[in-house]
Amino acid sequence: xxxxxxxxxxxxxxxxxxxxxxxxxxxxxxxxxxxxxxxxxxxxxxxxxxxxxxxxxxxxxxxxxxxxxxxxxxxxxxxxxxxxxxxxxxxxxxxxxxxxxxxxxxxxxxxxxxxxxxxxxxxxxxxxxxxxxxxxxxxxxxxxxxxxxxxxxxxxxxxxxxxxxxxxxxxxxxxxxxxxxxxxxxxxxxxxxxxxxxxxxxxxxxxxxxxxxxxxxxxxxxxxxxxxxxxxxxxxxxxxxxxxxxxxxxxxxxxx
Ligand SMILES: Nc1ncnc2c1ncn2[C@@H]1O[C@H](COP(=O)(O)OP(=O)(O)OP(=O)(O)O)[C@@H](O)[C@H]1O
Ligand SMILES: [Mg+2]
Numbered sequence: 001x002x003x004x005x006x007x008x009x010x011x012x013x014x015x016x017x018x019x020x021x022x023x024x025x026x027x028x029x030x031x032x033x034x035x036x037x038x039x040x041x042x043x044x045x046x047x048x049x050x051x052x053x054x055x056x057x058x059x060x061x062x063x064x065x066x067x068x069x070x071x072x073x074x075x076x077x078x079x080x081x082x083x084x085x086x087x088x089x090x091x092x093x094x095x096x097x098x099x100x101x102x103x104x105x106x107x108x109x110x111x112x113x114x115x116x117x118x119x120x121x122x123x124x125x126x127x128x129x130x131x132x133x134x135x136x137x138x139x140x141x142x143x144x145x146x147x148x149x150x151x152x153x154x155x156x157x158x159x160x161x162x163x164x165x166x167x168x169x170x171x172x173x174x175x176x177x178x179x180x181x182x183x184x185x186x187x188x189x190x191x192x193x194x195x196x197x198x199x200x201x202x203x204x205x206x207x208x209x210x211x212x213x214x215x216x217x218x219x220x221x222x223x224x225x226x227x228x229x230x231x232x233x234x235x236x237x238x239x240x241x242x243x244x245x246x247x248x249x250x251x252x253x254x255x256x
Contacts, residue, residue: 001025001159001191002047006056009042015214016042019056022210022219024193026158029185030200031222032195034212034234035254040195041081046160047193049073061158072188074103077152079145080197081163093139093147094132097123100154122154125187126180134187142173146180153184159191160184166196178205198253199226204210222247 002024004235009017017039024030032040045051046058049068058065063072077100100122101115111119123129126146131139136147151159162181166174180207185192196202203209203222211218211225213234218225226248231239235252242249 001013001028001059003059004046004056005058007046007053008037008059009046009051017046017212018215020206020216021056022216024191027189027191028208029192029206030194030208030210031199031206032193032210032212033197033199035197035201036218038213038234040212041163043210044078044163044195045092047159047161048076060109065176070103074155075158077155077157077160079148079160079162079165081167082088089137091131091136093123093128093134093136094119095149096136096147097154100151103155103253107232118156119150119154122150125153125184126150140173142169142177145169145173145177147183149180153188156188157190159193161193162196164197165194166201174201197253200247200249226250 004020004022007017008015022217027106032043034040042051046053046065047060049060049065052066060068061072061075097119098111098115101111101118111187120129120132123132126149127151128146131143136144139147152199166177169177178200178201181192184190194202194206203226206222208220209218209222209225210216211230211234217234218230226241228239228241231250231252238253
């Protein structure tokens, strides 16, 4: 579904990702890990068609990422790392979720009854239907994340990109959010890419881990990626690793 082939992404004078070659299959649940500045958000921007590789290629749905049109982008739901939300901007929960329909609505067409039904269903799926009329800025961080996931789901996407969705919310809300993502993945048969610094939270859940630090250091099932040799190549020699029944447990130094 998503193919990177020797793809290099640069910002003016910074190489964010270099010579990346990997494949993400339809239906795969992949965790994207790596320290700050390792290229995780850039990886997502590439898939969204917001940034083109300066060399190599990136194909999404059999389409070169430089040729992606609105109808391709509408198939990808995105939860950005930092949602730009002014708490005083007067926008309701329903209006935020409705933004997910704009890709298929096109410019200037007003939302139909069917769009409103999809938005209500999406808010219901994340447990936020009761808050439909509330100003978005008055919700807690975890509730806002849920509404933003509803916005992505309202798109009826095939791929869901989540950039650190659990950062900054309490442990209980994190667990609820993870359960929600797993449930949505099942109901909508989604391919999910989940960026996080919390390796131990994500590794028992995912099919694969993608370990980045400008280059691709590993991609594979968590048990194959979470080895001392591979992790110390990215995080340095101070890696603590203990083996649990299901998955290795790791402690790496990754200051925020
Ligand atoms: N808009 C930008 N302009 C210039 N350089 C950028 C820009 N965005 C990111 N970079 C640089 O590209 C590299 C990769 O950044 P990216 O945001 O992809 O990392 P990340 O893995 O998502 O980091 P974090 O864990 O902190 O979110 C970093 O060196 C960063 O400083
Ligand atoms: Mg990032």
